[in-house]
Amino acid sequence: MRLARMGASFPTRLSFLPTLLRRLHVEQARVTRPVWQIDSAGFGHAVYTVELGGHAYSLVAVSSDLPEDQRTDRVIATAWDTAYVLYDGVPDTGEIERIVASAPKQEAARFTDRDLVLSRANKSVRLFAHVVDALRAGQQPDPDRIRDTGYLMRTTAVYGNGKFGIADRARIVDRPGLSGPFMAEMLTVWLIRGFTHDLVEHMGGAPLDRRLKRHLGIGNATGLGMAPFLVSHPMLLDAWMQVRETALARVRALDHLETQQRDRLHQLARRVSAHLAEWSVPDEAAQGDITVLRGEWSSLCARLDQTLAQEDHPLDALVSASRAGSLAFQELVVAFVIEPFGDLVDGLSECMATPFVPRLDPKMSLGDLNAALSKDWDWALGLDFDTPEATALFWYVSEEKQEPRLGQRHSEPGSELESPLDIARQIQVLARDLSTASGDLATFLKAHPHHRAPVRRVQTLMRHPYSEIRDNLIGQGCRPIDMLRCKLAFFGAARFDPKSDRWTRITLAQGAPLFDELERAGDWWLPHFGMS
Amino acid sequence: MTRSVSEISALLLKAGRGAGLSLGACEDLAMAAGAFEPSDLAQVAAMLQTPQGCAQIEALCLAFDLGGSGDLSILASVFERAKSPVPAGPRDVPEDVIDGLSELAARTFVPASDASRDGGAGSGLSDND
Secondary structure (H helix, E strand, C coil): CCCCHHHCCCCCCCCHHHHHHHHHHCCCCCCEEEEEEEEECCEEEEEEEEEEECCCEEEEECCCCCCHHHCCCCCCCCCCCCEEEEEEECCCCCHHHHHHHHCCCCCCCCCCCCEEEEEEEEEHHHHHHHHHHHHHHCCCCCCCHHHHHHHHEECCCCCCCCCCHHHHHHHHCCCCCCCCCCHHHHHHHHHHHHHHHHHHHHHCCCCCHHHHHCCCCEEEEEHHHHHHHHHHHHHHHHHCCCCCCHHHHHCCCCCCCCCHHHHHHHHHHHHHHHHHHCCCCCCCCCCHHHHHHHEEEEEHHHHHHHHCCCCCCCCHEEEEEECCCCCCHHHHHHHHHHCCCCHHHHHHHHHHHCCCCCCCCCCCCHHHHHHHHHHHHHHHHCCCCCCCHHHEEEEEECCCCCCEEEECCCCCCCCHHHCCHHHHHHHHHHHHHCCCCCCHHHHHHHHHHHHHHHHCCCHHHHHHCCCCCCCCCCCCCCHHHHHHHHHHHHHEEEEEEEECCCCCCEEEEECCCCCCCCCHHHCCCCCCCCCC | CCCCCCHHHHHHHHHHHHHHHCCCHHHHHHHHHHCHHHHHHHHHHHHHHCCHHHHHHHHHHHHCCCCCCCCCCHHHHHHHCCCCCCCCCCEEECCCHHHHHHHHHCCCCEECHHHHHHCCCCCCEECCC
């Protein structure tokens, strides 16, 4: 599992948002809007409530007037167009008042354990204004503009799990429907998206065409802050990848396809072509990759009939053949072949969460530990950390905003305080010290307590093959957006729009069912504009 | 003021690092965050203030992995409790304990420089589109 491949990820039907929406559909969940206190300028608050797994959850949405000069994508902003809390239950008047007062302050406020998720979003100013203006003029907005932007607002943070006093994940970890990773966050995002639709319709004084509305997802801007998560949650990363790989193995094992399954794959292949044609980004390198991918996809489509008709494991053949293409093509083919086989793979989504945490076994012999190092860590042991390129970067937490940042080690101060994302380097030091050690591991760790963390990672990787990103995270070539794209694809994000090698915009819930059409929840993977 | 377990966990991890504890021991403290009683936290916070205290924590972590420390240290009982699910919900932590841990945590923060402001987070763009 290399950074470059992670950076080519696509969402699959096992991603968290599609999983949640299927669940909501199975439960025939209904979203209601008990409170709508929004003025004609679009400011005020609203409450949405939905029942899931026998519990009610409510989104409290607060919309405020944001001065132009305070609008920024950065996590360090201090004011936003809209702020949100996903509340456990149905808030009474007092609780609504509390949230309306505190949510707009975000990190600067404290929250309670009835608050499950905290988020905020800014308008996509030009599109938002255009949609409202068009509706006010008695027209529908320009479809091209809807297609090109794809959302009315971008979230700039979606906080869960105990941040700023909100509930720990432990509160909901056993709740049906919310037990999977990031499910509360995904529910929040889907409800926010519905709120953005309601807001423009309210301000515009007219309903928005359903097809246009469906194509308006929710944008997101994500930066470095998300990247260290995958390194600090090795078991979770392994669980996600195991699910994906198991799903892939199941469909590759199909010895032949029925006509109906072939038809479905053809239909999806055409949808992917349309999706790729609509996916354009300003970044030249990223656009170049998309152009290559379009060509590769078109070749796949040209020979798809023949490939799928073969009698001996057609999907296995398709996946094997994809290895001649770009990483993005390979990853897209994986998501494509999994998509039609919900019956075979959807149950695996239950395995996305893991109750386990890495444990250290100090009774392991040094011989076994050394063997594991040689077997699993050649990618780390082979690096030359004496070259400046291999240690070019250092991760740190800024004093100013307490956010993760990345510095240039050889030209910026502060590397002595770096965050421990230098996994490969830690493993090399461990291997060096082990080479002269004798006795048992406990004695070794007693003499070298700083090897406790790397030893635990080595032991974890022995049993959890996807727990480690097999690349040098402090090397010149490390691109944090590769980690971001992998994680965001697991959320269900698409239309990656990198703004640098450190942050990216994405779209979530584009093409996803609206509140009143959850029957569409099973089929909206990689949507294109105007999809029926 | 109450704190979520996740906040206590993050604070223990950073405070441990600020105190010079090994990353592995910091991770152990962080993973057991939900099992700390307020008085346990106060004691660990005090231990983190001295090199001897840190060495003791390192030894206790290892001893616990080896199947028990032989003594009934507070940390051993915290780790033991952390093996099973702990009750959810915010914890009341004395502010002086939080302050002590926060001070240690702050030792890991890198002061701002022009370079870090401009490039460290990778984005300085406005969001007016």
